[in-house]
Structure formats: structure tokens, C-alpha cells
Amino acid sequence: MSETHTDASGTRTSGQDQAIRLARLRGASFGVVVMLIVQFILGMIYNLYGTAPTSTKSIGLFSSPDLALHVILGILLFLAAVAQLVRAIGTRHKLSMWLSALGLLSILGAGFAGLGFTGSGAAGASLGMSLAFAVALACYAILVFALPSSASRASTTSTTLCSSPRSPRLGPRGIVGT
Secondary structure: OOOEEEOOOOOEEEHHHHHHHHHHHHHHHHHHHHHHHHHHHHHHHHHHHOOOOOOOOOOOOOOOHHHHHHHHHHHHHHHHHHHHHHHHHHHOOHHHHHHHHHHHHHHHHHHHHHHHHHHHOOHHHHHHHHHHHHHHHHHHHHHHHHOOOOHHHHHHHOOOOOOOOOOOOEOOOOOEOO
8 A cells, every 4th residue: 555644744654654653552552551550550559558548647659669669650651641642643643642642631630639649548539540540541452452563454454544434454433353
């Protein structure tokens, strides 16, 4: 397929270049999914074995090793989500841009809810953290399944995902393999 695309700098790129970018974006999405799962595990460890804050006594963000790892990984998740959004914008792939933006906002929401929880121990802040985590995980997991896994497979479907009529390789919702 010899279709060309225009990237953010106005340079024309081939369909193969776009396919490579989408495959890399899928790999980055998988990395964020793994980070989110590790973040969830660290949060559960602290929830089970750490000291819970109360309305009269807050806890420090680095008051225990597992909470410190949870905070550090949260910062790294934020940076990875920003990088993911920048990559998605570079590909001009609408589904990737929207889900990466929503994933980033969810990670930010979980972070602010976590800060609120460490300060007050409010159940609502804990719920906010878990719901924001779930939304972020869903966003990046959808990208893992929706984006092509290799450039050779992507070269035939990169321009059809969410932008063109259905092709024989795409399912009824325009997602590869459904």
C-alpha cells in the first residue's frame, strides 16, 4: 500500500512509517498497562499492611517503602502517559489520541485523589483513586488490543482504523481482529 500521511511537522510519511509508529504506540500502551498493574499491587499492599491516615492524622508520602514506591511509580506513570499522548498526537490516529488523553487525565485524577487520601483518609478519595485507575487501565488496554502488533500487519490496516469503511481484516467496530 503506497498511501502517504502528513505528520506534525508537515513532512509526508509513507504508510509503512505510520504502521511502525502505531506498532510502537501499541508497545508503549502495553508498558503503561503493566505499570498500572504494578501500581495497583503496590497500593493494595499498602492498603493491607500500611498505616491508614485518619481525619486528624495524615501520613507522609514516603512514610513506608511500599508507599514511597507507589508514589514514585505514580510520577513515572504520569511521565509515561504524557509521552504516550505526544506519540499518539504524532501518529494523528484519532482513537489513540482520545484514549491517551483520557488515560492521562485519569492518571492525574488518581494522583490527586491519592494526595487527598494521604491527607484525610477519606473513603471517597480512595474510591476516586480506584475508579480513575480503572478508567486509565481500560484506555490503555483498549489501545493494546486496537492497535496493530507489527508494522507488516499495520501497513494494511493503519489507515483504516477509525477513519475508513470496514475492511475484511477489521471487525464491525473498526478494531483489528474483532
